[in-house]
Amino acid sequence: MLDRSMVGTRIRQRRVMTGLKQAELAERAGISASYLNLIEHNRRRIGGRTLLQIAQVLEVEPSLLSEGAGAQLLAALKEAAAGQNDLSPDATAEVTPELDRIEEFAGRFPGWAGLLAQLNQRCEDMEQTITVLTERLAHDPQLAEALHEVISTATSIRSTAAILAETRELEPEWQMRFHRNINEDGSRLAEGAEALMHYLEAAPDTKADIRSPQDELHAFLESHGFHFSQLEGWGAASRVEPIIENSAELRTGPAQELARVLLRQYVDDARALPLDEMLRHVERYGIKPDVISQQSQQPLARVFRRLAFLPENVTGLVGLVSIDGAGAIVLRKPILGFSVPRNGAACTVWPIYDCLAQPGRPQRHMLRQGDLRLEALAVTEEVVPAQFDRGPLVRAHMLLLPLEAGAGQENARDVGSTCQICSMADCPARREPSILSSGL
Amino acid sequence: MGKKVLLIEDEQNIIEAVSFILSRDGWEVKTHSNGHDAIDAVRARTPDVIILDVMLPGKSGFDILREIRADQGLAHLPVLMLSARGQAKDVEMAEHAGANQYMTKPFSNAEVLDAVRNLVMS
Numbered sequence: 139m140l141d142r143s144m145v146g147t148r149i150r151q152r153r154v155m156t157g158l159k160q161a162e163l164a165e166r167a168g169i170s171a172s173y174l175n176l177i178e179h180n181r182r183r184i185g186g187r188t189l190l191q192i193a194q195v196l197e198v199e200p201s202l203l204s205e206g207a208g209a210q211l212l213a214a215l216k217e218a219a220a221g222q223n224d225l226s227p228d229a230t231a232e233v234t235p236e237l238d239r240i241e242e243f244a245g246r247f248p249g250w251a252g253l254l255a256q257l258n259q260r261c262e263d264m265e266q267t268i269t270v271l272t273e274r275l276a277h278d279p280q281l282a283e284a285l286h287e288v289i290s291t292a293t294s295i296r297s298t299a300a301i302l303a304e305t306r307e308l309e310p311e312w313q314m315r316f317h318r319n320i321n322e323d324g325s326r327l328a329e330g331a332e333a334l335m336h337y338l339e340a341a342p343d344t345k346a347d348i349r350s351p352q353d354e355l356h357a358f359l360e361s362h363g364f365h366f367s368q369l370e371g372w373g374a375a376s377r378v379e380p381i382i383e384n385s386a387e388l389r390t391g392p393a394q395e396l397a398r399v400l401l402r403q404y405v406d407d408a409r410a411l412p413l414d415e416m417l418r419h420v421e422r423y424g425i426k427p428d429v430i431s432q433q434s435q436q437p438l439a440r441v442f443r444r445l446a447f448l449p450e451n452v453t454g455l456v457g458l459v460s461i462d463g464a465g466a467i468v469l470r471k472p473i474l475g476f477s478v479p480r481n482g483a484a485c486t487v488w489p490i491y492d493c494l495a496q497p498g499r500p501q502r503h504m505l506r507q508g509d510l511r512l513e514a515l516a517v518t519e520e521v522v523p524a525q526f527d528r529g530p531l532v533r534a535h536m537l538l539l540p541l542e543a544g545a546g547q548e549n550a551r552d553v554g555s556t557c558q559i560c561s562m563a564d565c566p567a568r569r570e571p572s573i574l575s576s577g578l
Numbered sequence: 579m580g581k582k583v584l585l586i587e588d589e590q591n592i593i594e595a596v597s598f599i600l601s602r603d604g605w606e607v608k609t610h611s612n613g614h615d616a617i618d619a620v621r622a623r624t625p626d627v628i629i630l631d632v633m634l635p636g637k638s639g640f641d642i643l644r645e646i647r648a649d650q651g652l653a654h655l656p657v658l659m660l661s662a663r664g665q666a667k668d669v670e671m672a673e674h675a676g677a678n679q680y681m682t683k684p685f686s687n688a689e690v691l692d693a694v695r696n697l698v699m700s
Contacts, residue, residue, distance in 0.1 A: 289684060
């Protein structure tokens with residue numbers, strides 16, 4: 139989603155990057171410095187001839203100033219640049235992406251930028267494939283057993299053959315024994331190699347394992363538009379398994395188990411807040427989770443899930459992020475260009491993490507991530523009650539709602555996606571340096 | 579009679595080959611082929627050096643090594659560990675458990691002989 143209200147901000151950023159003073163740009167664009175100052179602080183709308191003149195002085199396409207580059211594309215390019223750190227030292231010496239011109243690049247060459255983002259995504263997927271295969275090698279007991287058998291047999295053959303070849307005056311009975319051993323080991327080696335071959339041939343399609351169970355779950359939810367009409371209404375529990383069995387996205391057991399847990403939760407939520415009741419609430423109150431929660435006497439977390447999993451033509455855009463008690467993302471329903479990391483830890487400044495620090499106290503904040511503005515509502519939910527020997531297990535949920543243009547500008551909280559691709563210079567929550575330390 | 583080596587290994591043909599080369603080199607070789615009572619075998623055989631396989635039936639070589647290091651009467655014994663696994667974390671685990679040397683399979687006869695000689699000399 140592009141934010142036209144940020145034209146001034148983009149002009150200021152571009153001017154600073156090119157080293158022009160405000161007065162210089164104003165003079166060359168044929169406007170007063172005070173007027174440019176108002177434009178740069180988004181207090182005057184700009185378009186037409188003035189925009190063209192400013193774009194000409196700044197040597198950028200006017201659309202780059204008026205529309206910016208797509209937030210998702212920018213985030214993808216920043217991720218690609220972050221991956222540069224994984225290149226070898228020799229390679230990085232030759233490859234230095236101009237981070238301060240990333241928006242210009244995406245704006246002027248959207249096709250190339252999109253291709254680069256896709257290639258980076260593909261590269262990440264392939265790296266994950268390697269990780270999965272390495273993990274399989276390291277932890278698959280059947281494979282470990284087969285390899286151990288082969289290596290032990292090879293060890294025996296090597297040692298025995300060396301004795302036969304290198305020992306002078308070997309007694310006939312020893313010769314007989316070692317020949318027999320080599321014969322036995324040869325047969326064992328053949329059997330072991332055959333078993334290993336069968337195992338590798340029978341291994342599932344590597345594509346089935348290239349993604350984490352979370353990625354499979356996400357693809358599954360996306361393919362259903364985050365809504366399951368089959369699970370609305372009477373007898374829905376019995377329809378969970380057929381949905382999982384018929385899914386092309388849920389290829390592995392762990393992903394199917396994740397989906398099973400989520401769909402059972404969906405059924406419970408739908409039973410407590412039936413579709414027709416939710417539709418009435420939305421029609422009457424709009425996307426107001428607190429009001430719907432009060433009216434329905436249902437917890438906020440349940441209302442969040444129901445809103446996020448209603449058809450988009452009913453609710454409009456509604457995003458949802460859920461995390462476990464350790465802060466790991468367990469569910470993500472994207473909204474607009476709000477960047478949510480696929481793996482690893484997200485931005486600690488997100489209100490959802492405030493909730494973990496203060497369970498039981500819902501949070502409501504306006505968020506600003508780059509040019510994007512959103513309203514975020516966050517709550518915690520106790521998923522396993524406390525016992526005498528341990529505290530409760532909690533999850534936190536953050537509902538993301540679009541903001542009207544201009545709303546929440548003043549009090550918005552600046553947030554990122556992950557530290558590595560976040561340009562906020564003085565963020566007290568930063569846990570690692572950003573590749574964008576120079577800012578945009 | 580030479581110094582005593584206790585070979586704890588479950589692959590019979592490896593036992594025969596390694597026993598043969600050590601015997602020809604003048605060592606008195608004792609063998610044991612399972613992990614269950616390996617520590618009892620160590621106490622009974624009183625070896626000068628131990629060759630210990632990692633993957634044994636009943637108990638892993640790492641656990642046996644920890645038992646050896648925890649026993650005041652045995653803790654000083656030099657131990658050469660044999661394993662098919664050669665990743666850094668395996669070597670690190672062996673060091674942590676108290677192995678004097680770690681050798682990955684397949685090894686050569688000369689490597690085993692050199693290792694055993696060096697362990698006893700040191």
